[in-house]
């Protein structure tokens with residue numbers, strides 16, 4: 001067995017770039033790769049010096065889905081007991097923003113993984129889709145729910161029932177992708193955006209992510225309560241005092257993360 005890492009992490013300043021590293025299998029999301037990915041995301045989340053994560057699959061592919069070869073002989077109980085897909089939710093639990101930089105195919109579990117991130121940037125040649133129907137199953141890591149919320153029920157239904165792909169440009173038009181960039185500037189754009197977010201007060205960034213996430217996951221009434229709670233909690237931070245004081249004193253704030 002190869003001891004090559006399936007997931008690579010590079011830290012620079014306040015930003016951790018996590019790269020899926022299984023190019024020969026188009027970054028198919030095997031249980032081993034997902035274990036490494038979850039560990040990398042949780043390590044970055046626990047590291048106080050890191051404020052934003054970038055998740056990419058490299059310049060050619062994001063991920064072509066869950067590993068079909070690892071799943072073919074599985075059974076419902078094996079899938080359930082192994083928590084194979086349930087584990088993926090731990091990525092969604094990351095309190096810090098994750099930017100997906102999609103350089104090629106984001107299919108099936110790959111599209112679902114991108115949708116677990118908070119912002120999606122794509123290169124001009126990226127393609128998105130939920131092709132599970134073509135192999136006799138349906139999306140199992142959030143595709144039927146998150147894609148529907150992201151692009152609307154009619155478009156999601158067509159994509160999931162036909163298994164067809166859409167281009168980065170279409171995905172942007174539908175609201176799934178934030179920005180489409182030339183392949184050569186994808187990582188630069190991801191980094192620029194990550195740095196901008198990393199320069200904002202980290203506690204406010206966390207609370208904002210938390211509140212926005214609730215908008216898609218709960219009722220309006222509950223979401224508004226969470227927003228209010230998070231807003232109030234920030235009045236316990238030094239960065240709130242500094243941000244408001246700097247505004248009044250007409251100077252640039254210096255945020256410390258406290």
Ligand code: CAA
Nearest residue numbers: 024025026028064065066067068069108109131139140141
């Ligand atoms: N699982 C396992 N291996 C995969 C894979 C996957 N999802 N996707 C690609 N690979 C492997 C191929 O088997 C191939 O390996 P070999 O060289 O050993 O044969 C290698 O990656 C290169 O793939 P292709 O030769 O197929 O490359 P291509 O350029 O001709 O086609 C593609 C690219 C259109 C993405 C095609 O590989 C493809 O359709 N992949 C499967 C996509 C898919 O169905 N994804 C959904 C998976 S199920 C899922 O994700 C469930 C869920 O919701 C969690």
